[in-house]
Amino acid sequence: MLFLVPVVPSRSHFENGVAFKVKINPQSGLVNIGSQLQEQGLSINPLVLQLGARGLFVSSKLKPGTYLFPTGASLGQILLQVARGDRVKESIAIIPGMSIWQLRNIMDSHAAIVHQTKGMSTKELLQSLNLNYPSAEGIFLPDTYIFDPDEIDLHIYRRAALGMQKHLNQIWDQREAGLPLKTPYELLVLASMIEKETGRSSDRDMISAVFINRLNKNMPLQIDPTVIYGLGPKFDGNLRKSDLRRDSPYNTYMRKGLPPSPIAMPSKESLQAAVHPAKSNALFFVAKGDGSSHFSQSLKEHESAVDRYQRKIAPKNIAN
Template structure:
């Protein structure tokens, strides 16, 4: 009976913030380090301004059978929480979570800036070269562009930023390994990396998702016929940070590895992070003989099989909306 009363008292033991003004907040953050024992967790709580005497803390944890179940991480604790309630929260791993979103079409420069500036990450990779980051991730690609799958990634506060790169690169490798064996037999693509390159072009060229398969078909048909891809986004990618938003005729005549107006075939690397939908479209293009498309000005495109039809569409839609033709 007495033991039960003691355990009951410990469960409802009030946890009182000892830092000034903390008691006025509805909740407060506490961080528990990885591989911490009971005594260490109690000490960490005290150091962060929470009044938790070590002996009652350890007794209560054992009484609730959670002594070996307390999980590290950042927790948001209610200001009026009891010792028992906090211990159960620690054992459930009911932690604060952060997120970061990789947007389809984002370039590696944009992604690195996004990760470098996220306040909840530990920035271990900031300043790393592309090769250093590639080696850290144990990857072997011509570059970092395109190899991280767009998605929203959830993580614990103060997690190393390399974990985001690792999650996103592993997700992309999984996506490619699932999609590549199922690609259409008429596809001219020779490797999963070429699939990634084509998917990145489809991503940057797609204004309306319903056109994605047809855009993939145009580039697939051009590759199969040995035609130049003649796609503006690759030229813009080759210009890089110097691009001022206005693609000029001189840019199309300036040779570079990414100028698909002057060189046949795919560019040497992806030009952005393609979505799952663009990867699927590149592997399974629509059944179409279209070789050309022009933006109509409303997000959609007009597709043509012949040059004459295409030129008529360019006259119609460019004069109307000053769209870019391909």
């Protein structure tokens, strides 16, 4: 039968040397699909394509997308593959702790995405997504998003935003009583700070406790990642004392309470930690150098921990 004859040519530009890549546009009929396959180098007669599709009962089942057809594939094999929708897939990962400008750079540079939002301001991006937030920071759920080649970037942003909204609302409804958080957005802000300060996942609930305790006591949060975020994407990796003295809405050394927006994309684990802090009176923590932190209830103990773990001064009387 004609549709069993191989139609994939022997050409040097096969994908990975073993498969021929073609693209079928959305809303394409049989005749149009035949023309597209011909234009991309397959030796297919459009009339034979129609006969083959009807013979295999797939005329109305052919799906658009990008396909890899193996060497020597017949028309019948191609039709069945397209009917199954066995397409090439692409992916993009939103990593916990990633900033909005890092995400937009990755999205804008992805070769398989149609860049509809490239060059948009934050305000324009939010308007395109029908979202009413003061910032696009933190509102996209960290995950790996699978999509077909030539997907519009706005669709991926929308999936990530809806995913975050779903989890944020679920976790907000599960929050403990008495937390100093007035809205789900404040939860998102707090979770982003936990994300950036967590070196070891087992410390999340303790870091959350420190932040919650400080907020309850009206103490400044005093964390470097908020100051760094306020410096913007041009931060050179060296946080200076002058930066800590420079007032900004994100300088939690100079201003009490939460910063005005998240400072990163928080993970589900950080969202959970924000509403379920550890039962602790700790007010301070310092990195120990192994990814974990030492937590202290008093300034005196904290200063001793800083000497031990940061300044490398021999400890006097400090518990491990």
